[in-house]
Amino acid sequence: AQTVTQSQPEMSVQEAETVTLSCTYDTSESDYYLFWYKQPPSRQMILVIRQEAYKQQNATENRFSVNFQKAAKSFSLKISDSQLGDAAMYFCAYTDNDMRFGAGTRLTVKP
Amino acid sequence: DAGVTQSPTHLIKTRGQQVTLRCSPKSGHDTVSWYQQALGQGPQFIFQYYEEEERQRGNFPDRFSGHQFPNYSSELNVNALLLGDSALYLCASSLGGQGIGGTEAFFGQGTRLTVV
Numbered sequence: 001a002q003t004v005t006q007s008q009p010e011m012s013v014q015e016a017e018t019v020t021l022s023c024t025y026d027t028s029e030s031d032y033y034l035f036w037y038k039q040p041p042s043r044q045m046i047l048v049i050r051q052e053a054y055k056q057q058n059a060t061e062n063r064f065s066v067n068f069q070k071a072a073k074s075f076s077l078k079i080s081d082s083q084l085g086d087a088a089m090y091f092c093a094y095t096d097n098d099m100r101f102g103a104g105t106r107l108t109v110k111p
Numbered sequence: 112d113a114g115v116t117q118s119p120t121h122l123i124k125t126r127g128q129q130v131t132l133r134c135s136p137k138s139g140h141d142t143v144s145w146y147q148q149a150l151g152q153g154p155q156f157i158f159q160y161y162e163e164e165e166r167q168r169g170n171f172p173d174r175f176s177g178h179q180f181p182n183y184s185s186e187l188n189v190n191a192l193l194l195g196d197s198a199l200y201l202c203a204s205s206l207g208g209q210g211i212g213g214t215e216a217f218f219g220q221g222t223r224l225t226v227v
Contacts, residue, residue: 047215098169104153
């Protein structure tokens with residue numbers, strides 16, 4: 001079964017600095033998608049960034065970018081120029097059909 | 112566009128009772144997936160509905176059942192509630208019945224169920 005592991009329960013970053021959140025996954029599939037979702041206290045999951053496994057180029061969305069290492073089954077999220085509004089739970093997710101989430105990383109942004 | 116709406120937002124039930132949670136997908140979406148998110152954990156996939164049928168199911172007992180209506184809205188039913196069923200229940204909608212891998216899934220704000 002596919003599993004997603006986030007080894008950092010909590011991370012902290014200074015405002016305007018850069019932080020990287022780690023994620024590894026296990027699968028025997030070759031075609032799949034990976035996501036990072038943000039869940040603020042409002043509880044609503046918000047898509048941050050998506051990566052298709054067949055694309056070698058790392059996805060980028062404004063201040064958010066990923067480092068996708070398919071062979072290593074690693075999918076880290078880099079947040080540049082961190083803002084106070086980035087503070088939230090961040091979940092890494094994998095899908096080749098149904099979606100599986102990691103346990104999450106709580107990101108704190110210090111002013 | 113109202114996005115994904117779930118009702119109710121909060122619910123308290125007694126052990127052994129039955130509960131029904133509701134979800135209206137984002138306009139234009141035809142696929143609904145349900146997740147259970149226990150406190151401090153990531154969401155766990157319960158099942159997915161497309162064309163009024165259950166297409167995929169996670170590792171949840173038969174006490175968890177669902178339904179999708181012709182207007183694509185969906186219900187999640189849980190029978191014989193246990194204390195361990197207390198969680199945030201999230202609904203996500205997407206387009207297409209090929210799983211949600213290729214299309215963005217939009218989530219509702221969830222229903223917080225407390226079983227006492």
